Amino acid sequence: MTDKPANAMWGGRFAMSPAEIMQEINASIGFDKALAPQDIRGSKAHAEMLAEAGIITKADAREITKGLDKIKAEIDAGTFEFSRALEDVHMNVESRLKDMIGPAAGRLHTARSRNDQVATDFRLFVRDAVDGIDTALEKVQWALADKAEKHAGTVMPGFTHLQPAQPVTFGHHLLAYVEMIARDRGRFADARKRLNESPLGSAALAGTSFPIDREKTAEALGFDRPMANSLDGVSDRDFAMETLAAATITAVHFSRLAEEIVIWMTPQFGFVKLSDRFTTGSSIMPQKRNPDAAELARAKVGRIAAAFQGLVIVMKGLPLAYSKDMQEDKETTFDALSSLRLVMAAMAGMVADLEPNVDAMRAAAGRGYSTATDLADWLVRELKMPFREAHHVTGSIVKAAETKGIDLDQLSLEEMQKVEPRITKAVFSVLSVENSVKSRTSYGGTAPQNVVKMARQWLRRLEKGRGKV
Ligand code: ARG
Numbered sequence: 289m290t291d292k293p294a295n296a297m298w299g300g301r302f303a304m305s306p307a308e309i310m311q312e313i314n315a316s317i318g319f320d321k322a323l324a325p326q327d328i329r330g331s332k333a334h335a336e337m338l339a340e341a342g343i344i345t346k347a348d349a350r351e352i353t354k355g356l357d358k359i360k361a362e363i364d365a366g367t368f369e370f371s372r373a374l375e376d377v378h379m380n381v382e383s384r385l386k387d388m389i390g391p392a393a394g395r396l397h398t399a400r401s402r403n404d405q406v407a408t409d410f411r412l413f414v415r416d417a418v419d420g421i422d423t424a425l426e427k428v429q430w431a432l433a434d435k436a437e438k439h440a441g442t443v444m445p446g447f448t449h450l451q452p453a454q455p456v457t458f459g460h461h462l463l464a465y466v467e468m469i470a471r472d473r474g475r476f477a478d479a480r481k482r483l484n485e486s487p488l489g490s491a492a493l494a495g496t497s498f499p500i501d502r503e504k505t506a507e508a509l510g511f512d513r514p515m516a517n518s519l520d521g522v523s524d525r526d527f528a529m530e531t532l533a534a535a536t537i538t539a540v541h542f543s544r545l546a547e548e549i550v551i552w553m554t555p556q557f558g559f560v561k562l563s564d565r566f567t568t569g570s571s572i573m574p575q576k577r578n579p580d581a582a583e584l585a586r587a588k589v590g591r592i593a594a595a596f597q598g599l600v601i602v603m604k605g606l607p608l609a610y611s612k613d614m615q616e617d618k619e620t621t622f623d624a625l626s627s628l629r630l631v632m633a634a635m636a637g638m639v640a641d642l643e644p645n646v647d648a649m650r651a652a653a654g655r656g657y658s659t660a661t662d663l664a665d666w667l668v669r670e671l672k673m674p675f676r677e678a679h680h681v682t683g684s685i686v687k688a689a690e691t692k693g694i695d696l697d698q699l700s701l702e703e704m705q706k707v708e709p710r711i712t713k714a715v716f717s718v719l720s721v722e723n724s725v726k727s728r729t730s731y732g733g734t735a736p737q738n739v740v741k742m743a744r745q746w747l748r749r750l751e752k753g754r755g756k757v
Contacts, residue, residue, distance in 0.1 A: 297379045314612075317370050319619040320377045324363045326412035327377050328356045330405060330488060333508035335396055343399060343498050348392040355389040356381070376615075377409075378402050399500050401492035403522040403610040408488040410618065412509065414531050417625045418480050422756075424632035425473050425538070429466050429746065429755050431639040436462040437743035441736035443721050444559065444649035445658055452656030455721040458644050459739040466746055468541045473756030475534040483527035486511035490521030493609035523609040525599065528621050532596035535628050539589035542631050546586035549638060553579045558648045566638050581634045588627045595624035653721040657686045657696050662718040662727065671710050681708050 295302065306314065332353055339349030359381055362368040374380045379402075385393035436459035446456035486506035489496070495518040502514035515521040552559035562579060570576035602616045660682050667678035684707045689699045697719035704711045717723055729735040749755055 295373065295375075295379075297374065297383065311372060314375060315372045316376045316615050316618070317372055317374065317380060319622060320406075320615075321363075321370050321380070322622055323377050323406075323409040323413055323618075324368075324381065325360065326409040326416075327381055327405070328360050329412060329509065330408045331381070331396060332356055333505045334400055334488060336508065337501050337504045338395070338398060338498075340504065341499050341501055343500070344392075344395045348395050351389045351392045352385065352396050355385045355393065358388060359384050376402070376406075378405050399489070399491060399496040399498035401490075401522070403492050404487050404490040404518075406614075407490070407522055407524070408486065408509070410525075410621075411483060411487065411511075411527055414527055414621070414625075415480065415483055415510075418476050418483070418531060421476055421535075421538075421625075421628065421632070422473055424629065424636070425469050425476075426750060426753075426755050427636045428632055428639065429469050430750055431636050432462045432466045432469075433743050433746040433750065435639060435642075436460075436466070437740060437747065439644060439646075440739035440743060442644055442646050442649060443653045443725055444644075445653045445656065446734070452652070452658045454661055455653040455658050455724045456734040457725055457736055457739050458649060459736070459743055460734040462639075463739065463742055463746065465541065465545050469538075470755060470757045472534065472538040472541060475537065476531070477756055479527065479530040479534055482530065484510075484512045485515045486513070487515050487521035487524070489514060490518035493519055493522050519609045523606070523611075523614070525603055525614060525617050528617055529596065529599055529603065532592070532599060532621060532624055535624055536589070536593045536596045539592040539628060539631060542635050543586045543589045545635065545639075546582040549582040549642065550579050550586065553577075553582070557652070558645055559652070560642045560644050562638060562642050566634075566641050581638060585631045585634050585638075588631045591620075591627055592624040595620035650721065654695060654697075657689065659696055659719045659721060659724045660686050662724045663696065663715065666715055666718045667708070667711075670712075670714070671708075 295306075335344070335349045335352040335356075338344040339346045359368065362384075368380075368384065370377075370380050371383070374383050382393060382396065385396065438459070439462070440457060440459040442458040443455050444458050444461065445452045446454050446461070486502065486509060488505045488509070489500050489502035506512070506514045515524070549560065549562070551557055553562060562577075562582075566579070566581045567577045568580045570578065598620050599617055602613055606613055663685065664675065664678040664682040667673045667681060668675050671678075673681070685699065685704055686696065688703055688707065689696050692699070697716060701711065701713050701715075704715065718727070725734050725736065727735065729738060732738075746755070
């Protein structure tokens with residue numbers, strides 16, 4: 289980065305250069321250079337429209353377009369020299385254009401301001417990110433549904449309070465995340481609908497007296513329509529807030545799955561194995577296999593949620609229209625979106641990679657009196673006992689097993705009959721974890737037959753590109 293003397297772009301009435309600290313606090317080029325591709329797209333659309341509306345000549349528009357394409361190539365090649373004295377990406381690009389094509393460059397900014405320019409660039413950037421997020425989320429859904437289908441009948445303990453509650457199937461557990469991600473994708477898609485309006489042509493804040501065609505630039509940039517109010521056009525950052533809100537909820541979901549992977553991987557649980565590809569060793573303890581990728585996926589929600597909160601606080605109480613405060617919208621948004629990208633890719637990889645330890649899951653599913661509810665349901669069904677009484681009777685039977693230090697299905701019929709004499713040996717059929725999960729056939733329940741059906745349904749939906757709600 290170089291320091292050119294300030295400021296060729298707006299310095300007409302300025303006699304002195306800005307203080308060093310003024311440049312330092314004011315410049316955004318350090319981070320908004322990420323908007324260069326969007327800035328160039330926006331400028332090309334604007335120049336073309338200006339020429340068609342007869343505001344600039346076709347020859348000037350051609351020069352501008354050619355120059356912008358060259359600048360894009362320089363940026364892609366890494367040879368473009370960004371200057372801090374030129375503050376931001378918009379002025380860096382325009383200044384380079386002037387070096388290249390001379391006075392015609394000065395016509396590009398007709399009927400435009402950096403206020404509508406940055407709003408346009410940032411929207412395009414966030415829209416591109418949202419599209420990438422959708423594709424990445426779809427990949428995670430695939431990985432989950434695929435594994436769910438394979439493990440539709442793999443029994444594991446289901447937890448509440450992280451205490452063994454009732455047996456469930458591993459496939460069912462994975463499909464819960466497919467549903468969560470479907471809602472995430474729905475939220476991003478919904479945010480995208482509102483995002484997809486063009487601020488370009490709002491100019492500084494009041495619109496312009498030039499006969500511009502906002503429909504045309506909106507269409508050229510893939511927006512559905514121009515924003516209807518120029519003040520709103522330059523000062524709205526809802527699209528970034530909404531996207532960050534959706535990103536935060538998504539990251540919360542991934543942090544939960546990541547946490548489960550961390551727990552499942554402990555030797556105490558031993559439910560899943562992650563290969564060398566997604567684990568690390570310890571430099572001192574040779575026996576260790578650490579789930580670092582899962583831990584980091586669990587942690588990234590911190591900076592993503594912080595970006596959302598940060599932007600909300602920046603926007604709070606800002607009067608219309610543009611204020612420089614809004615320059616603080618970008619850096620953390622960029623960081624949050626690239627963090628989410630990492631998390632999604634790492635989770636897709638981990639889900640595909642992880643292999644459940646079927647025996648350990650099965651054994652754990654049987655511990656902790658996990659079929660006590662099945663016993664209570666049996667009493668209700670077979671002995672017509674009111675559920676509350678059945679709950680009480682089952683509690684006493686669990687206590688008897690607990691005193692003996694054995695599981696429910698190891699208790700003898702006589703011991704159960706001491707609590708409730710009408711119990712018959714038919715009760716044993718509901719005390720196994722396999723029968724327990726098989727019986728849960730209610731819609732949305734954990735029965736393997738449901739899970740296979742749901743997993744296949746999801747795979748079909750994903751094939752057709754309909755994995756969001
Ligand atoms: N770098 C500025 C931003 O990110 C661009 C808009 C500047 N507008 C202005 N009136 N100073 O917000």
